[in-house]
Amino acid sequence: MWEGHIPGQHVDIRLTAEDGYQAQRSYSIASAPEDDHLVLTVERLQEGEVSPYLFDVIEPGEELEMRGPIGLYFVWEAVMSEPLLMIAGGSGVVPFRAMLRHRRAVGADVPARLLYSARTIADVIYRDELEVHDGSDETEVVLTLTREQPDGWGGYDRRVDRTILEEVAWDPDRRPRIYVCGPTTFVELVAGTLVDLGHHPTAIRTERFGPTG
Amino acid sequence: MAIISRGFTGRRPDVAPDRLPPGQYITRDFPVLSAGPTPRIDLDTWNFEITGVVDEPRSWTWGEFNSLPMETVTQDIHCVTKWSKLDTTWTGVSLDVLLDGLETDATHLMAHSYGGYTTNLPLADVRGARSWIAIGYDDQPLPPEHGGPARLLVPHLYFWKSAKWVRGIELMVGDRQGFWERNGYHDYGDPWREQRYWGD
Ligand SMILES: Cc1cc2nc3c(=O)[nH]c(=O)nc-3n(C[C@H](O)[C@H](O)[C@H](O)COP(=O)(O)OP(=O)(O)OC[C@H]3O[C@@H](n4cnc5c(N)ncnc54)[C@H](O)[C@@H]3O)c2cc1C
Numbered sequence: 204m205w206e207g208h209i210p211g212q213h214v215d216i217r218l219t220a221e222d223g224y225q226a227q228r229s230y231s232i233a234s235a236p237e238d239d240h241l242v243l244t245v246e247r248l249q250e251g252e253v254s255p256y257l258f259d260v261i262e263p264g265e266e267l268e269m270r271g272p273i274g275l276y277f278v279w280e281a282v283m284s285e286p287l288l289m290i291a292g293g294s295g296v297v298p299f300r301a302m303l304r305h306r307r308a309v310g311a312d313v314p315a316r317l318l319y320s321a322r323t324i325a326d327v328i329y330r331d332e333l334e335v336h337d338g339s340d341e342t343e344v345v346l347t348l349t350r351e352q353p354d355g356w357g358g359y360d361r362r363v364d365r366t367i368l369e370e371v372a373w374d375p376d377r378r379p380r381i382y383v384c385g386p387t388t389f390v391e392l393v394a395g396t397l398v399d400l401g402h403h404p405t406a407i408r409t410e411r412f413g414p415t416g
Numbered sequence: 417m418a419i420i421s422r423g424f425t426g427r428r429p430d431v432a433p434d435r436l437p438p439g440q441y442i443t444r445d446f447p448v449l450s451a452g453p454t455p456r457i458d459l460d461t462w463n464f465e466i467t468g469v470v471d472e473p474r475s476w477t478w479g480e481f482n483s484l485p486m487e488t489v490t491q492d493i494h495c496v497t498k499w500s501k502l503d504t505t506w507t508g509v510s511l512d513v514l515l516d517g518l519e520t521d522a523t524h525l526m527a528h529s530y531g532g533y534t535t536n537l538p539l540a541d542v543r544g545a546r547s548w549i550a551i552g553y554d555d556q557p558l559p560p561e562h563g564g565p566a567r568l569l570v571p572h573l574y575f576w577k578s579a580k581w582v583r584g585i586e587l588m589v590g591d592r593q594g595f596w597e598r599n600g601y602h603d604y605g606d607p608w609r610e611q612r613y614w615g616d
Contacts, residue, residue, distance in 0.1 A: 217418070217439070218421040218424045218426065219418040219419060219420055219421050219424070220420070220421065220424050220425055220426050221420060223418070224425075224426050224428065225418065225426075225438070225439060226424075226426050226427075226439075226441060227439045227498050228498060229497060229498070252426060252427040252441065256421070256423075256424055260422070260423045260424065261421070261422075261423075265422060266419045267419070267421070268418060268419045268421075270613075273600055273613055274599065274600050275598075275599040275600045276451055276595075276596075276599040276600075277451075387447060387448045390448075391448065391454065391561055394452065394453035394454070395453055395454060397453065398453045398456075404452055404453050404455060404531060404532075405452065405532060407452050407453050408451065408452060409450065409451060409452055409453070411447070411448055411449055411450075413447060
């Protein structure tokens with residue numbers, strides 16, 4: 204039975220072959236606790252063992268073995284009062300969608316900002332939904348497109364660096380609660396730079412999805 | 417009963433089954449997992465200490481630590497996020513050396529790291545040539561993202577028990593939960609019994 208979850212938590216998916224061989228991977232929950240359905244968002248990795256199966260093989264209505272929700276550290280609840288800063292690389296945006304939807308569902312008024320790095324505009328997951336968030340309810344979504352930008356693009360066009368973080372992360376004095384999620388190299392770089400900029404290491408929570416990127 | 421996943425064949429690992437605990441897969445890279453930023457540690461002030469329930473606390477500077485007898489060991493490591501890496505080579509000081517001759521009633525220990533990370537272990541699990549304070553990986557100094565300058569290495573438990581950036585162990589009478597253990601992960605963490613989360 205599903206007992207509800209906290210935004211930021213993940214589940215484990217387990218696949219079992221006919222002969223009993225099993226493979227498991229973790230996936231962040233993309234939906235808010237207030238949503239009707241539990242949503243996962245999976246990026247298909249070339250040659251991957253589990254993600255291509257979830258993408259290409261499994262059909263609606265089939266059963267999937269899942270365990271969770273898991274984790275009590277990389278989580279955010281609307282009662283937390285510090286400004287909320289989320290920094291995502293690629294599919295690292297998934298847990299932040301849960302946080303943003305939760306924040307909106309309960310009408311929380313803590314300021315929230317999402318800095319999201321994607322390769323191209325087509326790679327931006329949940330683009331329509333993120334645009335709705337833009338500015339309207341004190342959630343700011345800042346995109347950087349690292350590989351290719353649409354004509355007339357006015358946003359950032361490079362990998363997240365110190366200057367971008369200086370511009371987008373609040374001043375350390377405002378004590379934002381910071382979450383960084385994405386490929387390992389992205390998370391290492393962003394978290395390290397935030398410390399350089401004066402953010403307290405214990406204010407920065409990280410989740411690393413894997414070595415790719 | 418597991419649900420059979422129609423059409424799933426999987427990528428079978430090319431290793432003897434007794435090398436790979438249930439639910440794990442083999443990785444060739446060395447993924448990084450930590451709850452926060454990689455701390456910066458200055459070797460001039462680095463220190464490793466044994467404190468808590470002990471007749472006389474012990475402490476080593478970086479220089480002193482490096483003159484202790486080192487071992488190079490090859491071990492398989494298993495991360496709770498499902499990857500395992502076989503035949504990893506580490507250089508470090510056995511906990512047997514660090515604890516040698518020490519009088520204590522302790523049953524457990526808490527490893528403490530730079531950056532505030534903690535993890536708890538039964539004292540018996542770090543004795544008997546089963547754990548090290550590693551300062552080298554693959555014949556090189558241990559890189560910071562993998563826990564350098566020094567990390568605990570307890571390969572027979574899930575890898576979160578092998579605290580990165582370790583700065584000491586606190587000996588305790590009785591058990592107390594460390595960081596991940598408080599945040600949903602198993603108290604002991606035996607990969608062969610798949611003790612990943614609370615309730616396993
Ligand atoms: C807490 C957590 C939350 C996560 N949340 C999400 C999420 O919300 N969405 C998401 O998409 N992912 C998420 N991930 C990542 C996810 O768990 C998987 O790692 C990811 O889906 C890749 O799994 P895979 O089985 O498809 O690829 P794997 O089989 O694990 O391979 C990964 C990559 O390595 C290469 N590779 C590795 N070994 C071999 C080999 N032997 N032969 C050939 N190629 C190989 C593959 O080409 C592939 O590109 C999360 C991870 C964690 C730890």
